[in-house]
Amino acid sequence: MAKNLFVSAICAGIAAGLLASVLQFTFVIPLLLEGELYETGARVHFGADGSPQSDRGAPSLGGDWARHSMTVAFNIVTYTGYGLLLAAMISFAALKGITTSARQGLIWGLCGYIAVQLAPAFGLPPELPGTIAAEVGQRQLWWISTILASAVGLGLIAFGRSYLPVAGVILMAIPHLLGAPHLDTFFGVAPPELAAEFAALSLGAAAAGWVMLGYVVAATLKRLES
Amino acid sequence: MTTQSKAIAASVPATAGITLAFITGLALLMASGYAQATALHDAAHDGRHAMAFPCH
Structure with missing residues (x-):
């Protein structure tokens, strides 16, 4: 039993981690590297002359293979972790x-994406490097609470009887009605368009990874049982 | 042994396996997404940004 769970989570973690990595290196990491140009001051968007203009264009991925292979490893470990929770x-x-x-595993994956990525991003969008934000402890607390509330809420919507699905919807809304921790001031040094593209592409890549994760977890569990 | 007690006997290791998988998953995520140790943070930096973990 435990072995089946671990085998399915590892298979799914590798599949989802690799898919997410391909999408990240194609779409997300170039924007992340472009954001770092503004973080370090190599590029300036809101110049001293008052001009909010700067050139578009991401630097190449470069030859930092240690950094990039750590990113792939991180993706596989993270999706394997989520895969274990999903398999359990x-x-x-x-x-x-x-x-x-x-x-049906596709739907489990999609719900995992909603609980772990989309719902927290509704309050705390994925951040470009260099974004100044509220204190990390507060954000982590709101983030984990939102994931828990969303996961339980989705469970109530999917499997609850009588009025429990309504309670699930309310539970999902509570973190957003309370509000995520934000600063009173905007500090952004990067172009707003770049931050918006980064947030949207991050969420898209994660959606693909999660759907793959749900499918492979369910498919391998099914196969190992029979 | 009745069918029902067999089912219960079978579900005890099943529950233990599920708990073990769940706790291991949480431990992996704590290390990859949550831990603030510098070495872990630097290694996981790009992935954390791309996966929208509250990072720093």
Whole structure:
């Protein structure tokens, strides 16, 4: 039982981590490197002459293979971690008589994406390097609380009887009604367009990774059981 | 042994396996996303930004 969970989570973590890495290196990391140009002051957007203009264009990925291979390893470890949680929850549901096909695994993955990526990003969007934000401890607390509230809320919506799905919706809304920790001032040094593109592309890459994760976890669990 | 008690006997190791997988998953995520140690932070930096972990 435990072995099946670990095997499926590792397979899914590798598949999702590699897919997310390909998407990140194609779409996300170039913007991250471009953001670092503004973080370090190599490029200036809001110049002393008052001109909010700067050239568009990301630096090449360069030859820093140690850094980039750590990013791939981080993706695989992180998605394997999420895969273990997903495999545990799918198996727990199975004990309660709720079976999950490989295709239903897509929906589990999508819900994982909503709980772990989209809901927290609703309050704390993915940040370009150099973004000045509220104290990290406060943000981590809001972030983890939002993930928990969203995961439980989605569970109530999916499996709750009677009025429980309504309670799930309310639970999902609470962190956003309370509000994420933000500063009273904007400090951004990078072009707003760059930050917006970065946030949208990060979320898109994560969506693909999570859907892959849910599918492979459910498909391998199904195969190992039979 | 009745069918029901067999099912219960089978579900005890199942629950233990599920708990073990869940805790291991949380430990992996603590290390990759949450820990503020400098070495871990530097290694995970780009991935954390791309995955929207509250990083620094």
